[in-house]
Amino acid sequence: VTKSYQVQEFAELAGVTVRTLHHYDRLALLRPRRTDSGYRKYGIHDLERLEQIVALKFLGLPLKQIKRLLDRDTRELCDVLPSQRRALEEKRQRLDQAIGAIRDAERLLKPGKQADAAVLKKIIEVIEMQDNVEFLNKYYSKEAQAKLAERRENWTPELQEQATAAWTELFRDVEAALSEDPASEKAQALAARWRKLVEGFTGGDADVSAGLKKVWADRQQWPATLQQQAAPFMNQKVWEFIGKAMACSKA
């Protein structure tokens, strides 16, 4: 005596809405039998199939594909799983980024209570920063990426500000000394300061250092926003001068 259920009953049993069952019926995804008067009659086979549908939906597959899988080839499922997993993992990454951006924004907002506009700017900054990080990661080895990520963990806005200030100052000083001899004591002092700042970023790590060189070599290919941010440090002459000074101190 295979019991049969009416829609509502069946819906509760399976944990879906009646509307959903109507929908699946129309899509020919789950077609129950009918009574003479047209009422839907669901049986245990229907329950099994519905469970499969729900499971596949949980994995993020669209109903169309679920229909194909269940109607034709269940074997195809094995092929679908890996790509679906990758898709979900990508989604997860984007979600993580968004969550991270909100976290940072919240953190930056608690102390100051600076109203409206600043918040948005902060959020935009954070997102751009994430984009940049992701872009620049291409240049680093796995090890270097890991080290940089760890470093960012305890990286505060204050530290960032300090670093930017130090570089800005150094750049100004170098620009003022462009006419000096790269071998001079003054130039060597500047080169020393430069080395120190670079080391502050690399942490003396060879992997990071190698990546950084690649990053810089390919600076023409950076995205617009990054180039814009880096614009103050793009003075070609400064880089040449420091290059020469570094060469001298090595010799």
Place this chain on the structure above:
Amino acid sequence: VTKSYQVQEFAELAGVTVRTLHHYDRLALLRPRRTDSGYRKYGIHDLERLEQIVALKFLGLPLKQIKRLLDRDTRELCDVLPSQRRALEEKRQRLDQAIGAIRDAERLLKPGKQADAAVLKKIIEVIEMQDNVEFLNKYYSKEAQAKLAERRENWTPELQEQATAAWTELFRDVEAALSEDPASEKAQALAARWRKLVEGFTGGDADVSAGLKKVWADRQQWPATLQQQAAPFMNQKVWEFIGKAMACSKA
């Protein structure tokens, strides 16, 4: 001289499609000025606003809400952020579950190459298992949850099968001994086996043990699928008998 852009130009500049700009225009989300002939003319202010829109969209906010935020109260943003973050975190959890389910299914499939139907059953099992884990977690303290999670890390289908088999056997033996004296040697031996199996689950941990008691006490409230799975172990008499035997051995 505030330069102005045509749609396509502006779209490329901002990294969105022309269609998107049309869309935002119609929603009154971003309305550029127009030339006499009706062409859209975007300026830098529009670029700023568009960046804000894109940023908020990245956070998962719907366009309607973005419009409200940008048109009326940017301050409201501070209120929105926390709830949005929570929403995203929930989404992430569901994603993680789906990813986990696929992983498990893939793992269980590689060796056997059992075709079609079995895969689906496996996936359903895995998902139900996850649901159960999530449900049961309510009963455990944070510490116990952590310990159980760690335990599950290296929990294989084989181990699971062994455990189920051991419990099934023990249950059968107890049922066969229901007429014995709970204080008898035979009963005490059964109680000892029982304690050992329980310990195999709790790992001798007090937190886990406490949670397990709560789980069992509330067994009437378990979801249907879990009750179904646990049905073979629901024989009231067995539990009473073991309870008495345990009491004897304590005394």
Place this chain on the structure above:
DNA sequence: TGAACCCTTACGATGCGTGAGCGTGG
């Protein structure tokens, strides 16, 4: 005769993609 279900039809919401058909001149 009424409560409680069931049925079908159809618009709504989300964020654009993708033409179709037609005007502008950047």
Place this chain on the structure above:
DNA sequence: GCCACGCTCACGCATCGTAAGGGTTC
């Protein structure tokens, strides 16, 4: 007159939620 762009409809997609209007009877 031709090419590159621009403009405005308007349908499509995915998955149901939510009535509206009207039969059936576990």
